[in-house]
Structures are given as structure tokens and as C-alpha cells.
Amino acid sequence: MKKILLIEDEMRLHKMFEEVFKQDGVELISAYDGALGLKAAEENYPDLIITDIVLPKKNGFEVLEAIKSNPKLAKIPVIILTNLEESKDVGKMLSLGAHTYLIKANYSVNDILKKIKEILK
Amino acid sequence: MNKFKKVCYQLNIFGQCKEYGVSVWQCPQFLFVLMGLIIIISILVTNAVAKEFADDYIVALIVLGLTAILFVIGNIIVNSFERMARSAKEKSEFIGIMSHRLRSPLSAIKWQLDLLLGKRALLDAEKNQTAIGEINWQNEKMIRIVNDLLEFNRIEDNTMVFTPSNFSLKELVEEIAALGKNDAEKNNISISLSVPESLPDVFADKIKTKGVLYHLLDNAIRYSVNGGKATVALEKIDSKIKCSVSDEGAGIPKSEERKIFTKFFRDHNITRYKTEGSGVGLFIAKAIIMRSGGKIGFSSIEGRGSTFWFTLPAASNQL
Numbered sequence: 522m523k524k525i526l527l528i529e530d531e532m533r534l535h536k537m538f539e540e541v542f543k544q545d546g547v548e549l550i551s552a553y554d555g556a557l558g559l560k561a562a563e564e565n566y567p568d569l570i571i572t573d574i575v576l577p578k579k580n581g582f583e584v585l586e587a588i589k590s591n592p593k594l595a596k597i598p599v600i601i602l603t604n605l606e607e608s609k610d611v612g613k614m615l616s617l618g619a620h621t622y623l624i625k626a627n628y629s630v631n632d633i634l635k636k637i638k639e640i641l642k
Numbered sequence: 643m644n645k646f647k648k649v650c651y652q653l654n655i656f657g658q659c660k661e662y663g664v665s666v667w668q669c670p671q672f673l674f675v676l677m678g679l680i681i682i683i684s685i686l687v688t689n690a691v692a693k694e695f696a697d698d699y700i701v702a703l704i705v706l707g708l709t710a711i712l713f714v715i716g717n718i719i720v721n722s723f724e725r726m727a728r729s730a731k732e733k734s735e736f737i738g739i740m741s742h743r744l745r746s747p748l749s750a751i752k753w754q755l756d757l758l759l760g761k762r763a764l765l766d767a768e769k770n771q772t773a774i775g776e777i778n779w780q781n782e783k784m785i786r787i788v789n790d791l792l793e794f795n796r797i798e799d800n801t802m803v804f805t806p807s808n809f810s811l812k813e814l815v816e817e818i819a820a821l822g823k824n825d826a827e828k829n830n831i832s833i834s835l836s837v838p839e840s841l842p843d844v845f846a847d848k849i850k851t852k853g854v855l856y857h858l859l860d861n862a863i864r865y866s867v868n869g870g871k872a873t874v875a876l877e878k879i880d881s882k883i884k885c886s887v888s889d890e891g892a893g894i895p896k897s898e899e900r901k902i903f904t905k906f907f908r909d910h911n912i913t914r915y916k917t918e919g920s921g922v923g924l925f926i927a928k929a930i931i932m933r934s935g936g937k938i939g940f941s942s943i944e945g946r947g948s949t950f951w952f953t954l955p956a957a958s959n960q961l
Contacts, residue, residue, distance in 0.1 A: 531746070532828045533776055537753060540769070553828055577829065578868075604745035607738075625749035630756040 523641055524565060526550045528558030528572040528584060529602070541630060547637075555579025559587050562594050569640055574603040574610060582613060589618040598640050602633070670726070673719045677712060684708040732906045739920050743787050747780035754780075787920075789853065794905070794922045797929045804850070804933060808843040808957040811851070811883055815874050818855045822863055822872075830869030831889075833859070837876045843957040844883050846934040851954065854930050857923035858887040858950050866891035870947070882936065882953040893944040902940065903928040927952070 525547055527538055535551045542549045550565050552558035556578040562570060570588065574581030581601060588594045598620040603610075606624050614622055621636055628636075659669035666672045688708065692701045754773045796802045819833050826833050844851070855874075862872040870890030877884050894902060901907045905925040931938040931952045942948035 530828065531750070532824065533750065533779070534753075536772075537757070537776075541757075604742050604749060626745045626752065630753050 522546060522548050523569075524548045524550060524567040525637070526552065526558065526561055526565060526567040526570045528552045528555065528561075528570065528576065528581075530554060530573065530576055537630075541634065545634065545638075553577075555581070555584045558584055562588060562597070563591070566593070567597060569598055569600065569637065571600045571602050571637075574601065574605050574614070582617065585614060585617045585619055600636065600640070667718070668722050668725065670719055670722050673715060673722065677715045677719070680708070680712060680715065684712070736906055736921065740787065740791060743920060744784060747783040747787075750780045751777050786853075786856065790920065790922060790926060793850075793853070793926050793930075797926065802929065802933060804847045806845055806847050806934070808845055809848045809851075810841075811844045811885060811954065812837050812841050812876060814848070814852055814855060815876060815885065818852065818859055819874060821856070822859045825860075826863050826872060829863055829866060831863055831866050832871050834871060834873050835875075836873060838878070841876055841878060841883060844954040845957045846936070846954045847930070850930045851934070854927040854952065855885070855887075857927050858952075861923060861950070862887050862889035862891065862948075865889065866947075878956065879953070881956050883956050884951055884953045886949050886951040888947065888949040890947040893946050893948055894940070894942040895944050899942065903938070924950075 523546075525542060527535060527549055529535060529551075530553055532553060535549070535553075539549045539551070550561050550567055552561045554577040555572075558570075558572060558576070559579065561567075572581050572584050576584070579587070581603065585599055585601075588597065588599060595618075599618070601614050601619045601622045602625055603623075604625045611622050620640060623633065623636065655669070655671045655675060656666065658671050659666050688701065688704055691704055754777050758770060758773050793802070815835060815837060819835055822833060859872065859874065866872065866889045868891075872890075873886075873888045875886045875888070877886075898907075903924050906921040907924065928938050931954070934954055936952055936954040938950075938952040940948055940950045
């Protein structure tokens with residue numbers, strides 16, 4: 522079973538994604554802030570990490586930087602799922618090594634699942 | 643002076659100053675006309691003095707004095723333009739922040755509707771109910787954000803409308819604490835209430851006071867990045883009811899204390915990437931409490947937490 526780590530401070534989104542992923546036979550690991558997200562990544566070694574940028578304790582940039590500088594985690598693809606879309610944010614995330622940058626409001630649940638499946642192939 | 647005012651009205655300078663929401667002494671149009679008049683007068687005076695006194699030293703002193711006055715006015719004009727430019731930048735940043743805040747509930751609603759409309763497998767009745775509940779919650783969140791925007795605008799335009807009545811602040815506190823419970827748990831924060839058994843009602847605008855309480859508790863939760871306890875306490879002091887909201891969060895640096903109730907203020911201890919604060923909550927709260935005949939303030943120790951408090955007049959028939 523594939524494992525996806527979701528780092529997102531909106532608790533309600535975890536419940537929704539958990540439900541959706543369950544139908545596709547994917548296990549969801551939840552973390553509600555950046556520091557817990559990094560800890561969960563090291564403990565579970567997921568197949569994919571989805572993270573927001575606006576996060577308590579460690580923001581999305583700090584999380585991605587830490588993942589990419591950790592040899593054990595560096596190869597895990599990271600999707601940025603956020604509502605921030607300033608070009609400097611997008612550019613910084615992609616230069617730090619994010620696989621995909623998705624704006625929450627512009628994608629349906631199905632669009633997001635399609636992207637996830639493409640990456641997990 | 644009256645003729646000068648008349649010219650100003652004819653040039654619509656006062657109207658423009660009012661439109662920009664600044665006093666005439668901060669209004670570039672007015673200062674520009676004033677500087678022009680001073681230049682004309684100074685040339686005439688210098689000319690007259692130079693004719694009257696042959697002494698170059700006196701003429702030079704007068705020219706020096708007038709140049710100093712023009713320099714000061716020029717500096718005021720530059721500052722005034724700077725202030726307007728800063729204000730435009732802050733408003734543009736504010737629009738960005740509020741749009742981002744609106745996008746969060748909008749995307750959550752969009753995704754729940756995706757599920758309800760069956761783009762995925764059909765949900766059962768219980769899950770449908772959960773999705774509808776979620777849409778309702780996010781919709782309430784959007785209403786609060788839009789209300790903030792409208793309230794902010796009304797404060798700026800000085801058109802806030804108050805409908806005061808007697809109501810129980812204790813019940814309002816309990817309602818807001820229940821509303822903030824989920825967010826508090828998510829941030830590892832426990833909310834505790836310290837409310838006396840009996841307390842007189844307050845006389846204020848209930849909806850607006852609810853907004854103030856919501857902002858204070860939301861800030862306490864939002865800025866307590868390391869968890870802890872948020873306490874809401876009520877007490878009667880003379881003819882006022884005092885409400886305090888304390889947290890064990892980041893606290894406010896001494897250098898930023900002065901700006902805490904100004905519009906667009908956001909604590910630099912928390913970057914824009916760590917919380918979604920809009921920077922107008924405390925500005926709105928202060929305007930509402932002051933208009934209600936109360937007071938608002940805070941005490942804080944950086945790194946240890948803050949206590950925000952406000953007072954409201956107790957209902958006169960219950961004192």
C-alpha cells in the first residue's frame with residue numbers, strides 16, 4: 522500500500538483526503554504543522570509528500586528545504602498544495618526542489634488525484 | 643485668510659483632502675498651493691526689503707529664512723507623498739492577504755461539492771451530512787472575512803452603524819469558546835474560562851462585540867505556535883465589565899507594542915508563511931470598543947504570552 526504524507530494545518534482537509542485516498546487504497550499520514558511533518562517523514566518514509574506553505578512552527582519552505590537536504594528523504598517527490606500563488610513563492614519552491622506546485626482553488630479533487638497518480642506511477 | 647479659503651474651495655483642494663482622508667496639513671494639493679503662495683510672497687517681500695535696506699546682510703538673512711521655510715514645507719510635502727505611497731502599498735498587500743484568506747474556505751467548499759456532486763464515488767448519507775456541515779462551516783468563515791472587510795471600510799469612512807442592546811457577555815464568551823475549540827485543539831491549545839456565577843449584562847452592539855471576542859481568541863490560538871493555554875476571564879469593575887483573553891504564545895516585541903492597534907499591523911515574530919492573520923482584527927476591535935464606550939489594551943512579555951482586555955459598560959438597569 523502506497524503512503525502519502527499530508528502536511529496541512531486545516532484539520533478538515535485531512536479528513537476529506539483520508540476518505541478519498543481510502544477509496545484508492547492509499548494510506549494517509551497526517552501532520553498538522555511543519556515540525557510534525559518533518560518528524561512524520563523521517564519516521565514513515567512516505568512515497569509522496571503533500572505540503573501547504575502557510576504552516577505553524579515550520580513553514581512550507583523550511584519543510585521542503587529540510588526534506589531536500591536530508592539524503593534519506595531527498596528523493597521523495599513533494600507536491601506544494603497551497604493558495605499562495607505569488608511568482609516569488611512558486612519560483613522559490615520549484616528551485617528548492619518541489620515536484621509540482623498546485624493552487625488549491627484552481628484544482629478539483631479529481632485533478633489533484635490525477636496528479637498524485639501520475640507521480641506515484 | 644477667508645479669500646485664501648475661498649480660492650482653496652474653488653480649486654476643490656479641501657474636497658480632495660477629504661477624499662484622501664487626510665488633514666489639510668498632510669494634503670499634497672493644499673501644501674503645493676501654500677508653497678506657491680509663500681514663494682510669490684517671499685519674492686515680493688525680498689524685493690521690497692532689498693529696495694528699502696541697502697544692507698546685503700539683512701537681505702541675505704531674509705532670503706535664508708524664507709528658504710528655510712520653503713525647505714520645511716517641501717519636506718512636509720515629500721513626507722505626505724511617502725505616507726500616501728505607503729498606504730497604497732499596504733492596501734495592495736491587504737487585498738492580497740484577504741484574497742488568500744478567502745481562497746482557503748472557497749477551495750474547501752469546492753472540494754466538498756466535488757464529493758457531493760458525485761465526481762468521486764457516491765457518498766453515504768452520513769458522509770453527505772459531514773460534507774454539508776463542512777460547507778456550512780467554511781461558509782461561516784467566509785462571512786466573517788467579508789464582514790471584516792466591510793467593517794474595516796466603514797471604520798475608514800467613519801460610517802459604522804451601532805445597534806446597542808443589553809446582552810450577556812458570559813453567554814457570548816461561552817459561544818465563542820465553543821466555536822474556537824476545534825482550532826485550539828489543532829494547535830494543541832486548551833481554552834479555559836474564568837467567569838463569575840453572576841454578572842450583569844453589558845450594553846453594546848452584540849454582533850460587533852462577538853466579532854471582537856472572536857478576533858481576540860483567534861489571535862490567542864493563531865499566535866500560540868507552541869501550544870499552551872488560552873484563558874478568557876470576565877469580571878465586574880465598577881460600572882464596567884472587563885473581558886481578558888490571555889495566551890502563552892509568542893508575545894509582542896517591545897518595539898512593536900506601539901503599533902499593535904494600527905491597521906495592517908502583523909507581528910513580525912510570526913511570518914506571513916506561518917499564519918493567516920489579516921492585520922486588521924485589532925484595528926477593528928479597538929474601533930468597536932471605543933465606539934461602545936469601553937476601553938481596550940494589552941500587556942505582553944515576548945516569548946511568554948500576551949493578555950488582551952477590553953471593557954464594556956454594564957447595562958444600567960442591572961447595576
